[in-house]
Amino acid sequence: MKRQITESAGVPGAQINIGKPARSVSEMIGKFRELGLLGFILLLSVGVQLRNPSFLTWENISDIATNTAILSILAVGMMLVIITRGIDLSIGATLAVSGMISALLVSHYPGIHPLLAIASGIGIGLICGMVIGCLVAWVNILPIIATLGMMNVYRGLTFEASGGKWVSAHQMPTGFKAIATGTLFGVNNLILIAVAIYIVAYYFISHTRSGRRIYAVGSNPDSATISGIRSGRVLWLVYTIMGGLSGLAGVLWVSKFASAQGDTASGYELSVIAACVLGGVSIAGGVGKISGIVLGSVLLGILNNALPMIDVSPFWQMFIQGTIILIAVLINALVKRGIDRNHLMRRKI
Amino acid sequence: MEPRVLANKKEFTFKSFFLQWEWLLVVLILAVSVMNASLSEYFLEYDNLRDATMGFLDKAFIVLPMVFIILMGDIDISVASIVTLSSVIMADLFNHGLPMGWAMVAGLAVGTICGWINGMLVVRFKELSSVIVTLATMIIYRGIAYILLKDQASGKFPDWFQYLGWEYIGGIPFILIAFAVCAIGFGWLLHKTVFGRRVYAIGNNATASRYSGVQVDKIKVLVFTLAGLMSAVTAMFLTSRMGSTRPNIASGYELEVIAMVVLGGISTAGGKGRMIGAILAVFLIGFLRYGLGLVNVSAQMLLIILGLLLILSVAIPQLKQRFASMRRI
Numbered sequence: 001m002k003r004q005i006t007e008s009a010g011v012p013g014a015q016i017n018i019g020k021p022a023r024s025v026s027e028m029i030g031k032f033r034e035l036g037l038l039g040f041i042l043l044l045s046v047g048v049q050l051r052n053p054s055f056l057t058w059e060n061i062s063d064i065a066t067n068t069a070i071l072s073i074l075a076v077g078m079m080l081v082i083i084t085r086g087i088d089l090s091i092g093a094t095l096a097v098s099g100m101i102s103a104l105l106v107s108h109y110p111g112i113h114p115l116l117a118i119a120s121g122i123g124i125g126l127i128c129g130m131v132i133g134c135l136v137a138w139v140n141i142l143p144i145i146a147t148l149g150m151m152n153v154y155r156g157l158t159f160e161a162s163g164g165k166w167v168s169a170h171q172m173p174t175g176f177k178a179i180a181t182g183t184l185f186g187v188n189n190l191i192l193i194a195v196a197i198y199i200v201a202y203y204f205i206s207h208t209r210s211g212r213r214i215y216a217v218g219s220n221p222d223s224a225t226i227s228g229i230r231s232g233r234v235l236w237l238v239y240t241i242m243g244g245l246s247g248l249a250g251v252l253w254v255s256k257f258a259s260a261q262g263d264t265a266s267g268y269e270l271s272v273i274a275a276c277v278l279g280g281v282s283i284a285g286g287v288g289k290i291s292g293i294v295l296g297s298v299l300l301g302i303l304n305n306a307l308p309m310i311d312v313s314p315f316w317q318m319f320i321q322g323t324i325i326l327i328a329v330l331i332n333a334l335v336k337r338g339i340d341r342n343h344l345m346r347r348k349i
Numbered sequence: 350m351e352p353r354v355l356a357n358k359k360e361f362t363f364k365s366f367f368l369q370w371e372w373l374l375v376v377l378i379l380a381v382s383v384m385n386a387s388l389s390e391y392f393l394e395y396d397n398l399r400d401a402t403m404g405f406l407d408k409a410f411i412v413l414p415m416v417f418i419i420l421m422g423d424i425d426i427s428v429a430s431i432v433t434l435s436s437v438i439m440a441d442l443f444n445h446g447l448p449m450g451w452a453m454v455a456g457l458a459v460g461t462i463c464g465w466i467n468g469m470l471v472v473r474f475k476e477l478s479s480v481i482v483t484l485a486t487m488i489i490y491r492g493i494a495y496i497l498l499k500d501q502a503s504g505k506f507p508d509w510f511q512y513l514g515w516e517y518i519g520g521i522p523f524i525l526i527a528f529a530v531c532a533i534g535f536g537w538l539l540h541k542t543v544f545g546r547r548v549y550a551i552g553n554n555a556t557a558s559r560y561s562g563v564q565v566d567k568i569k570v571l572v573f574t575l576a577g578l579m580s581a582v583t584a585m586f587l588t589s590r591m592g593s594t595r596p597n598i599a600s601g602y603e604l605e606v607i608a609m610v611v612l613g614g615i616s617t618a619g620g621k622g623r624m625i626g627a628i629l630a631v632f633l634i635g636f637l638r639y640g641l642g643l644v645n646v647s648a649q650m651l652l653i654i655l656g657l658l659l660i661l662s663v664a665i666p667q668l669k670q671r672f673a674s675m676r677r678i
Contacts, residue, residue, distance in 0.1 A: 087480060139664045140671075142617045144424060144480050146663075148604055152656030159649035262649070270488060273481075283481045315499050319492025326470075326485035333474045 033280045033335075037295045041302060048306040055309055062188065066180075068301030069190035070249050070256070074268075075275040075293040076201045077242035082276055083218040084238050085285035086143035089269050090132060091246045093154035096264040098124040099250030100158045100167070103260035107171040114175045121251035122244050128154055129243015133236035151269075159262040169258035180256035190252060197245070202290045214238060219286030274325045275300050282332060370614035370666075374629040378636060385640035392643070403522045405635035407514070407586040408599075409628075410528065411606045412613075413535040414576040416627045419610050420539075420552045422619030423479040425573065427467060429602035430490035431580035432587065435460040436594045437494040439584070440503040449507050457581045463490055464577015468570035487603070494596040504593030514590035524586055531579070536624040548572065552619030608659040609634055617663060634658075 048055045074091055081088045102121040106112055128150070135146040169177070182189050205211035216224040217231045225231050254260045279296030281288035303324070307317055385392040392398070411428050418425050439456030443449055463486070470482045516523045539545040550558040551565055559565045583602075588594050613630035615622030634655070641651055 135660060135664070140667050141660065141663045144426075145607070145611060145617055146660065148607065149656040149659035149663075152604065152652045152659070156649045156651075156653035156656065159647070160653070164647070164649070270484065273484065277481070283478055284476050313496075313499075315495045316492075318488060318495050322485055322488030322490075322492050326482075326489060329477055329481055329485060330474060333476050336476060 034289070034291050034295055037279070037292070037299065041295065041299050044299075044302060044306070048302075048310055051310045055306060060305070062191075064298075064301050064305045066188050066190050066256075067305065068297050069188075069194040070252055071271060071275055071301060072294055072297035073194050073197055073245055073249050073252070074272045075279070075297050076197055076290065077245035078269075078272045078276050079279075079281050079288045079290075079293050080205070080214055080238045081143070081242050082273075082281050082283060083214055083285060083288045084235055085218055085221070085283075086136065086235070086238070087273065087283075088132070088147045088239065088242050089144065090128070090147040090151035090154060091242065091249075091272060092265040092268040093151045093158065094125055094128040094243055094246040095250040095253060095268065096260075096262070096266070097128065097154045097158045097161065097250070098122075098247035099254035099264055100161055100260045100262075102251050103167040103172065103176075103254045104161065106173055106176045107167050110173040112173075114179050117176055118179065118248065118251050122247040125247015125250060126240055126244040129240040129246070130236070132243065133239035136239055137232040137235035155262075155266070158264070162260070162262060164262060166262075167254075167260040172255075172258060177255055177258050180252055190256065193248075193252070198290055198294060205290070210234070210237065215286055270325075271300060271321070274321060274328075277325055277332065278328045280332065282336065283329065284336070371623065371626050371629060374613070374626060374633055378629065378633050381633065381636045381640055385636060385643060388640060389643045392640075399517075399520075399522060399525075401639045402632075402635065403514070403524055403590075405631070405638060406522075406524050406528050407583050407590065408602050408606055409609075409631045409635075410531060410579045410583045410586070411576065411602070412609050412627050412631055413531055413624070414572060414579045415606050415610045416535070416613070416615055416622065416624055417539065417548050417572045418479075418576055419607070419615050419617060420548050420619060420622060421569065421572065422552050422555070422617075423471065423569070423573075424607065424617075425467060425479065425483045425576050426603045426607070427463070427483040427487035427490060428576060428580045428606060429599045430487045430494070431460050431463045431577055432584045432599040432602060433494045433594075433596060434463060434490045435581040436584040436588045436598060437498050437503070437596060439588065440506075440594045441497050443506065444503055449510055453510075453585060456584060457578065460581025460584065461574055461578045464574040464580065465570065467577065468573030471573060472566040472569050491596065498594075498596050500596070502593045502595045506588075506592065510589055511592060512589075514586050527582075527586075531582075532624070532628055536628075539624050544568070549620055552621070554620075604659075605634070605655065608655055608662075612658055612662040614662075614666075616666070 045056060054060060074095075078088060078091065098121040101124050102117045105120055106117050132146055132150050135141045135150070136143050139146075180188075180190055184192055205214060213224070213229050213234050214237075216227070216229055217234045221231055224234075250264075253265060275296040276288070276293055277283070277296070278299055279289070279292035279294070281293060300321070303320070304317070307320065308314060312320075382392070392401075411432075415425065415428070435456040438459045439452045442455050443452040447455070467479075467483055467486055470486070471477075471479045474482065512523070514524060518526060539548065547558065547563045547568055550561075550563055551568060555565055583599075587599060591598070609630045610627050611617060612633070613622065613627030615627060637654070638651060641654070
């Protein structure tokens with residue numbers, strides 16, 4: 001009803017604006033969204049720097065980058081999931097179970113090569129992701145229900161695998177701990193791995209057929225199916241990738257904090273979803289860019305690092321994070337509304 | 350021409366009557382009870398059964414409005430945070446000198462307002478799914494609880510408040526009576542009123558219902574508000590049973606509540622299911638948890654079982670439908 005009214009109201013507007021595309025504030029925001037986010041990050045940094053001069057030191061910046069690396073790796077996978085109109089709440093548990101099993105592996109066989117430990121983590125993550133992918137793609141369970149259920153299963157498995165005990169630093173060989181603390185050309189491994197994943201993911205979603213299909217399925221599942229895309233397969237692929245990335249993140253997490261616990265990363269999925277939403281990934285599907293989610297992750301990382309530095313009580317953090325997610329989601333929705341309205345006005349009917 | 354009559358009820362046959370999801374739940378409950386009774390000779394004693402139900406009924410209050418929400422094809426994952434927030438605010442106000450009665454009223458009001466905010470956000474921003482809206486408010490509500498109470502516990506409630514969760518009236522636990530009253534009320538609302546029929550209509554097709562004059566937005570806001578109110582009721586009973594409150598209580602309740610509703614045969618695609626199924630599911634999961642506790646199954650194993658139950662209860666109807674349509678082809 002509402003749409004019809006706007007459409008008919010848009011007719012005179014369309015006639016006036018022939019040859020001159022209408023531009024609105026929301027469209028500008030939509031176009032320069034990443035720039036705006038970058039501006040906000042810079043403003044925030046300058047503000048914090050004025051309060052606490054030790055913020056913009058090289059040491060602290062590299063600290064933020066290392067802390068953000070794992071978050072942004074997960075955000076890449078979550079972006080793919082959200083683009084297909086899904087959501088994955090199980091990644092914290094997948095991360096924990098693969099981190100735990102690879103930690104148990106290296107504590108039993110200390111001679112194992114670190115790369116093999118990483119591979120085992122990724123393998124377990126892939127299996128976890130495949131299970132969820134099957135449930136979502138072929139059994140047709142809503143993503144939120146499927147991932148909520150499997151989240152419990154994986155979390156339970158983490159506890160069962162370790163018998164409720166921790167794997168702590170002295171049980172891990174130095175080679176394993178060096179995965180996250182080591183450097184290559186003076187840059188921390190975590191940052192290098194994250195950057196490599198951005199590049200691969202960028203190539204995948206912008207320049208390969210499977211990558212474009214993910215967007216197609218997300219922006220309109222029906223027409224994707226009609227044009228011959230097997231959307232079930234795309235959905236399965238997306239959740240499998242998410243699982244693999246969670247597995248990788250699990251190994252990196254355990255190696256970085258040098259301890260694997262039953263409740264590792266519980267609730268972390270919320271931060272990852274927040275990073276995606278901040279980075280402009282639309283919950284309605286079909287929209288999302290790598291540059292956006294990297295900036296979103298960096299913003300969250302800076303917030304987590306800066307709030308304690310300017311004496312904000314840690315008990316405020318949860319509230320601030322939630323409010324930022326809500327505001328970002330609402331702004332996304334309003335911007336999209338503005339763009340849609342503009343598109344309607346420009347249609348020549 | 351004869352007027353076409355829409356078949357309201359399917360023809361009653363014994364086969365269709367006993368092949369319902371609800372009967373499957375009854376059979377499962379009986380199976381779990383037999384298992385429990387064989388594990389512990391005390392299980393079937395009246396006192397024991399009575400006290401077992403007291404242990405798991407607190408979250409059952411949220412199941413009732415969650416049935417409505419899931420029937421409409423929405424979801425609310427912020428309920429556990431509302432429980433925490435209203436409990437924390439109640440305790441905080443009481444410790445600042447407000448009489449306990451008024452503090453409880455304030456707690457109920459806070460829950461109601463939280464639910465109303467959820468409803469308004471879901472209705473005003475239709476392009477956002479209720480998943481993401483309640484995900485954000487879930488973090489915010491628990492965040493406020495942390496701001497208020499930091500990592501402290503708060504308690505020292507008057508004695509009569511303890512009775513709420515622990516007292517019996519005529520040999521029956523008060524919480525069971527309260528739940529029965531609420532369950533009958535919500536069941537009546539869903540199955541016997543125009544409001545309930547409209548909820549089903551929205552779940553089947555929200556657009557069609559709007560065109561036929563159902564005030565979809567109003568009903569949605571009301572249902573989310575009810576969910577907030579019942580979360581606050583849960584907060585009262587939970588706080589009374591524990592005797593104190595913390596900002597991390599009730600974590601994971603949302604999952605259990607959703608699992609109970611889905612296990613009760615209410616379809617996540619909206620528009621299908623009955624209140625009695627959800628209530629049976631509450632008792633099924635409650636007895637299962639109690640029985641597994643008897644044989645010392647760890648809480649983690651219970652997590653796995655709960656997750657698998659959730660998946661299976663959604664997967665079985667889906668697969669059944671899939672096979673039925675394959676056979677038709």
